[in-house]
Amino acid sequence: MNNKFDALKDDDSGDHEQNEENSAQKDGEKEKTERDKSQSGGKRKAVVPGPAEHPLQYNYTFWYSRRTPGRPTSSQSYEQNIKQIGTFASVEQFWRFYSHMVRPGDLTGHSDFHLFKEGIKPMWEDDANKNGGKWIIRLRKGLASRCWENLILAMLGEQFMVGEEICGAVVSVRFQEDIISIWNKTASDQATTARIRDTLRRVLNLPPNTIMEYKTHTDSIKAWEEFHGLVNSSGR
Numbered sequence: 001m002n003n004k005f006d007a008l009k010d011d012d013s014g015d016h017e018q019n020e021e022n023s024a025q026k027d028g029e030k031e032k033t034e035r036d037k038s039q040s041g042g043k044r045k046a047v048v049p050g051p052a053e054h055p056l057q058y059n060y061t062f063w064y065s066r067r068t069p070g071r072p073t074s075s076q077s078y079e080q081n082i083k084q085i086g087t088f089a090s091v092e093q094f095w096r097f098y099s100h101m102v103r104p105g106d107l108t109g110h111s112d113f114h115l116f117k118e119g120i121k122p123m124w125e126d127d128a129n130k131n132g133g134k135w136i137i138r139l140r141k142g143l144a145s146r147c148w149e150n151l152i153l154a155m156l157g158e159q160f161m162v163g164e165e166i167c168g169a170v171v172s173v174r175f176q177e178d179i180i181s182i183w184n185k186t187a188s189d190q191a192t193t194a195r196i197r198d199t200l201r202r203v204l205n206l207p208p209n210t211i212m213e214y215k216t217h218t219d220s221i222k223a224w225e226e227f228h229g230l231v232n233s234s235g236r
């Protein structure tokens with residue numbers, strides 16, 4: 001899978017980027033129209049790989065959020081602040097999005113990129129996340145872009161080998177440091193969380209003394225509520 005990713009890295013470079021983006025937008029609009037016609041319900045149907053594209057095992061959605069640090073964030077305002085960038089189902093569709101996105105190291109302020117399986121919101125309270133947790137790695141400035149790319153390629157390439165446990169990944173850009181994390185469904189499954197930790201060390205090529213913290217989403221919610229005096233909060 002990684003070889004497929006590497007071979008496609010340069011596909012979206014050059015002067016034809018805008019044309020491809022416009023074409024992708026038109027294709028997306030056409031697909032949306034067809035989906036809307038075929039569905040009576042309001043739920044959005046999953047995108048599908050194009051002809052001759054390399055399908056991923058799961059569909060994924062990119063999200064972006066930005067907020068003013070120090071301002072309390074309720075669950076409702078956090079959900080309103082997080083913006084969906086787009087969903088993809090193949091290696092080629094991934095690079096179409098990724099090649100046009102700002103790299104984490106070039107983001108400013110209090111910003112986050114999220115990459116989650118389609119249908120899972122990057123929120124602690126989501127049904128897929130509520131019994132889970134995340135591995136957290138704090139990075140010194142300058143490492144976020146490389147680590148984020150390595151992390152999401154490993155996730156899309158199914159390198160963690162933990163079945164359906166992986167929910168998504170987040171890179172959080174902060175003033176003094178950057179943070180990356182990978183979320184899984186079952187915090188109580190110690191064998192799975194250990195395998196995720198070990199794979200994370202390998203794919204990110206982390207030094208042996210790197211500090212890694214596992215935090216359950218239940219603990220995150222409790223800590224946030226205690227700090228801000230809020231109920232059902234979901235900020236960063």
